[in-house]
Each structure stands twice: as structure tokens, then as C-alpha cells.
Amino acid sequence: MSVLPVLSYPHPLLKEKMPETDPADPRLSAVLEDLRDTMARHPGCVGLAAPQVSHRFRCLVVDVSRSPRAGENHGLLALVNPRILEASQWKVGREGCLSFPDLLANVKRAQKLRVGAWDATGRPLDLACTGFEAVALQHEIDHLDGVLFLDRIRSSKDLFERKRSS
Amino acid sequence: MKTLAALSAVGKDQPGIVAALSKVLFEKGCNLEDSSMTRLKGDFAVLLLISLPPGLGLEGLQKELQTIAGQWGLTFSIRALSPEEASSAGPASLPHTLVVYGVDHPGIVYRVAQEAADLKINITDLRTHVTQGSQAPLYSLVVEIEIPGEAALQALQKRLERLRGELKVEITLNPAEADEL
Structure with missing residues (x-):
């Protein structure tokens, strides 16, 4: 088990598109474990993508049940080669990202999502997600394409500095 | 009146x-x-x-x-x-939002604004933020612009592509669509 440092911008890996990952790759289970362990170390973190912890793999973890605003969810998800099959019910919501610790942004995301992927054991998955879980998945899938939440801002009023009490 | x-x-x-x-x-x-x-x-x-x-x-x-x-x-x-x-209601235009972010250094606003000015693209709103980055302060700039036409849009995209490399920043240009909720 390892908790890895989370890369923050401008690390170049964050802007890179991750290659398709072989679901049978023997290194995969360790990568997913790193993602789970690292996410667990950050309170309030509900998702992490492989490039954020320096792994050049197309996989991610999401667990919105860690948040009080979770809504309906699948608990801990570890997905390999996730792809969005259907997206609907678009809504603007505020997001943060561990790779930009001091910024928040309003981003438009689908509230209803169907995602195809492989699980940690190489089985195909077809997931229907809603609300916060759908939003978290879109944010993490974007990371696998080198797309960061700032790239999705649509108005100058949609970027905020995070106010820290400490 | x-x-x-x-x-x-x-x-x-x-x-x-x-x-x-x-x-x-x-x-x-x-x-x-x-x-x-x-x-x-x-x-x-x-x-x-x-x-x-x-x-x-x-x-x-x-x-x-x-x-x-x-x-x-x-x-x-x-x-x-x-x-x-x-x-004045202004001429018909293609409203877009330009997002620029990268390691802070002098000249980012100037270079972006000059490219817009050269193409007669009007800036209607501009906000900047300087926040803590991993090694150096991170500069982010969000600009709302009105592009006079398709030709100017294409020219801007080309110029931004060049600017991205020169300034070593990320630049995205999105149409400023209204939200239909």
C-alpha cells in the first residue's frame, strides 16, 4: 500500500492524454490500490485519476460516499478505460481539484451518466450514475484526457479563489 | 430620452x-x-x-x-x-470565453489582449487570479470576448496556438453558451 504525492499544476503529466490500459496488465491492481490509498489520505477528496499520482494509466477511483452531499452512489468505484456512453441533464456546479488546491470553478456537467469501463478484475462494467457521482466521474475521466476543470470554464465569473481559514 | x-x-x-x-x-x-x-x-x-x-x-x-x-x-x-x-447594442458577434493559466510571469494579459485587439475582438470582461502553484505562483485569466465573425475566430485560434507555446501557458477558447437548465 502506498500513499503517493498528488501532482499539482503545472506538472506536465496533468495535461497529457493517458493511453488505453490493458485490463489484464499485472501492474494495474497496484495502481488502483495507490489511488485508493491516496484518496483515503485526503479528507473531502471523492475521486482521483492515475496521472494525478504520476501513473501513466487510464484508470481512476471515485467514491462520493465520502462526502455528505453524496446522493445515490455505488460507493468505491475503481474503473479502467472508462468512457462516457450517455450524458444528459446538464447543470452547473462548483468544483475543486487536488491539483489546483487554491481554485474553485463553476463547471457544467451532466447529472445523468452511463459509463462503460472495466473493473479491477478485468470484468466489463456498464454503470448508470446520477448527481454528484456523475459529476465526479466526468471530472476524473477528463483527467485521463489531460483536460482540467479550468479548461471548461464558460464565464469570467466562474473562477474563484478558495478561501482558507488557516 | x-x-x-x-x-x-x-x-x-x-x-x-x-x-x-x-x-x-x-x-x-x-x-x-x-x-x-x-x-x-x-x-x-x-x-x-x-x-x-x-x-x-x-x-x-x-x-x-x-x-x-x-x-x-x-x-x-x-x-x-x-x-x-x-x-448602441454593438455589432453582431460570436461571444466566447478565453481561459488562460500557467506559471505567473509578466506579459500574459498584454500578449493575450494584443492578439484580440489586432483582430478587432472586443474584451467585455476580464478577471485574473494569482494563487499558489506547486513551485511558483499560478496565474489564471478568464476573458469574455466578442468575436466579429468566423474569420476572426479562426485567426484567433491560430494565434492562440502560437501564444500557448511562447508563453508556456494553457489556453482554451470556449463559446460562451447560455445555460439551458
């Missing part, structure tokens, strides 16, 4: 500035047609578009504002808009 005037004021931030300014305008019978007010570090900046009631000239208002400005330590200016300015 009502007289429109543009008023700007800036000064050291303190509670009461907005109340003092809007009180004068209210008492003189002016309407706030549009406004933008914000705090930049320790200073407070006010931009107002006001309409004056019939019979009130700019001079009448100016005197009152002078008194308030003196009391609150504000530097201000006011000017009447010509009827053309007041009614």
Missing part, C-alpha cells in the same frame, strides 16, 4: 462606500442601470451606469459626488454618454 452617465470611483476599501454613493444617487432620483463593484486587495472599485432624471444635469450631481468622494477618500470621474453610446 433619459440622460445616461458613466461613473467610476476607486478608493481605500471600508464599510459604507456603496451606501454613501447609492444614497446620493437615490436622493437625486438617479437609477442604477448597470454596475460592477469589486474589491482588489485593499482598494474598492466602482463602475456605474446611471440614468439621470429629467431636469438634473451632470453638474448638479457632480457637486454632491465631490462631497462624498472627499468624505470617503475616493477618486472619481463621471461623464455623460452620447445618445449613440447610450443606445
Whole structure:
């Protein structure tokens, strides 16, 4: 088990598109474990993508049940080669990202999502997600394409500095 | 037709500035047609578009504002808009949002704004943030622009591509679509 440092911008890996990952790759289970362990170390973190912890793999973890605003969810998800099959019910919501610790942004995301992927054991998955879980998945899938939440801002009023009490 | 005037004021931030300014305008019978007010570090900046009631000239208002400005330590200016300015809806355009972010260094705003200016692209809103990055401060800039046409849009995309490499920043250009919720 390892908790890895989370890369923050401008690390170049964050802007890179991750290659398709072989679901049978023997290194995969360790990568997913790193993602789970690292996410667990950050309170309030509900998702992490492989490039954020320096792994050049197309996989991610999401667990919105860690948040009080979770809504309906699948608990801990570890997905390999996730792809969005259907997206609907678009809504603007505020997001943060561990790779930009001091910024928040309003981003438009689908509230209803169907995602195809492989699980940690190489089985195909077809997931229907809603609300916060759908939003978290879109944010993490974007990371696998080198797309960061700032790239999705649509108005100058949609970027905020995070106010820290400490 | 009502007289429109543009008023700007800036000064050291303190509670009461907005109340003092809007009180004068209210008492003189002016309407706030549009406004933008914000705090930049320790200073407070006010931009107002006001309409004056019939019979009130700019001079009448100016005197009152002078008194308030003196009391609150504000530097201000006011000017009447010509009827053309007041009614201008602007040419048809393609509204877009430009997001630029990267390691902070001098010249980012200038270079981006100059590319827009060269293509007769109008900037309608601009905000910047400097936040802590992993090694150096991170600069982020969000600009709302009005692009006069398809040719200018394509030219801008080409210029931004070059700028991205030169400035070593990320640049995205998105159409500023209205939200349909």
C-alpha cells in the first residue's frame, strides 16, 4: 500500500492524454490500490485519476460516499478505460481539484451518466450514475484526457479563489 | 430620452462606500442601470451606469459626488454618454470565453489582449487570479470576448496556438453558451 504525492499544476503529466490500459496488465491492481490509498489520505477528496499520482494509466477511483452531499452512489468505484456512453441533464456546479488546491470553478456537467469501463478484475462494467457521482466521474475521466476543470470554464465569473481559514 | 452617465470611483476599501454613493444617487432620483463593484486587495472599485432624471444635469450631481468622494477618500470621474453610446447594442458577434493559466510571469494579459485587439475582438470582461502553484505562483485569466465573425475566430485560434507555446501557458477558447437548465 502506498500513499503517493498528488501532482499539482503545472506538472506536465496533468495535461497529457493517458493511453488505453490493458485490463489484464499485472501492474494495474497496484495502481488502483495507490489511488485508493491516496484518496483515503485526503479528507473531502471523492475521486482521483492515475496521472494525478504520476501513473501513466487510464484508470481512476471515485467514491462520493465520502462526502455528505453524496446522493445515490455505488460507493468505491475503481474503473479502467472508462468512457462516457450517455450524458444528459446538464447543470452547473462548483468544483475543486487536488491539483489546483487554491481554485474553485463553476463547471457544467451532466447529472445523468452511463459509463462503460472495466473493473479491477478485468470484468466489463456498464454503470448508470446520477448527481454528484456523475459529476465526479466526468471530472476524473477528463483527467485521463489531460483536460482540467479550468479548461471548461464558460464565464469570467466562474473562477474563484478558495478561501482558507488557516 | 433619459440622460445616461458613466461613473467610476476607486478608493481605500471600508464599510459604507456603496451606501454613501447609492444614497446620493437615490436622493437625486438617479437609477442604477448597470454596475460592477469589486474589491482588489485593499482598494474598492466602482463602475456605474446611471440614468439621470429629467431636469438634473451632470453638474448638479457632480457637486454632491465631490462631497462624498472627499468624505470617503475616493477618486472619481463621471461623464455623460452620447445618445449613440447610450443606445448602441454593438455589432453582431460570436461571444466566447478565453481561459488562460500557467506559471505567473509578466506579459500574459498584454500578449493575450494584443492578439484580440489586432483582430478587432472586443474584451467585455476580464478577471485574473494569482494563487499558489506547486513551485511558483499560478496565474489564471478568464476573458469574455466578442468575436466579429468566423474569420476572426479562426485567426484567433491560430494565434492562440502560437501564444500557448511562447508563453508556456494553457489556453482554451470556449463559446460562451447560455445555460439551458
